[in-house]
Amino acid sequence: MRWSTSYTILLAAMMASGCNRGAVSPQAVPSPSETRKDGLAPPVLLEVGGKPVVSGYPFLGDIDGDGLNDLLMGGDPNGRLLVYRNVGTAAAPRMSEPQWFDEWVQKGRVPRGCSAGYFYPQLMDFDGDGRPDLLSGSHCCDSFGFHVFRRADNSWSPRTHHTVASESKYTGVFVHRSFVTAADWNGDRIPDLLWRSGGNLGIGVALGPLTGHEPLELEHEVEFTPRPTTVDEGVHDFSVADWDRDGKPDLLVRLRLDGGKGGIYWYRNLGGPGLKQLAPGKLLLGEDVLVGPMRSTRSTYGFCVGDWDGDGWSDLIVTRQDLIPPGPEGSWQGSVWLYSRE
Secondary structure: OOOOOOHHHHHHHHHHHOOOOOOOOOOOOOOOOOOOOOOEOOOEEOEEOOEEOOOOEEEEEOOOOOOOOEEEEEOOOOOOOEEEOEOOOOOOOOEOOOEEHHHOOOOOOOOOOOOOOOOOOEEEOOOOOOOOEEEEEOOOOOOOEEEEEOEOOOOEOOOEEEEEOOOOOOOOOOOOOOOEEEEOOOOOOOOEEEEEOHHHOOEEEEOOOOOOOOOEOOOEEOOOOOOOOOOOOEEEEEEEEOOOOOOOOEEEEEEEEOEOEEEEEEEOEOOOOOOOOEOOOEEEEEEEOOEOOEOOOEEEEEEEEEOOOOOOOOEEEEEEEEEEOOOOOOEEEEEEEEEOEO
């Protein structure tokens, strides 16, 4: 995989993409004459070469600095990351055959623990240098850890391991894998760490700068409603993007609520430039999840937000599991779906 040395191209792509990043830059605000796209089109199965994209934890962003959004897929139990490079255009993306990230980057995997070590890719500016770094949560035996691959001059630095304080105010009790991203929570233009907080009931915040001191203290929390309140509910993953193109970053969260029902909620930014004032969540995409003895035949286990077709509006990419055939003899089969804006 060839890495571009042009920071100008790389940063321009990140500014325009609508994907997660450390300091989210807004999409261009639509003109009064432009048709708004407030809904979601019927989903389209993502394929490459006539074969479905390998299911996993998706992220859409420019990993190779050519100005085009690529598709990243975590989810391999050995902590590997698949990269589908966009060899088409911004308006008409065409993904290449996948390549393993660790074939070009030293220590390019997330390590396994006592169980699978999944890669949860997030292209974000972690260290505040204006260049997107690659972040991932950690495995369930490393509940207070996460991993960072920093963007170097024309390559990626080897993986480094980082931690949050186990006794921070919003750390709580961890029993599962960590999930992290970075965004400007308090509006000071410095990336902050957003962390799936204890018991998976919220999103903790460690204020930036995020380098030069560890463990990071989760002393703040993102305020949003609806949100999980019981052990039967939970936050799965989340994204920061300007969903409505009003010039301010919004929060999107995949939740489990109401005794097993949940989905992807959009929390519109009412204040800005940070994420301190959010409107009540609007359900964008509902989902069924596994609850007690009642086995669902479909569930969602990953999503990302990004501009798939270059029209300036953020789209949803969702990984779905289907029980085929339904019933005790069935097995879960994953697939990746694009929900474009309309």
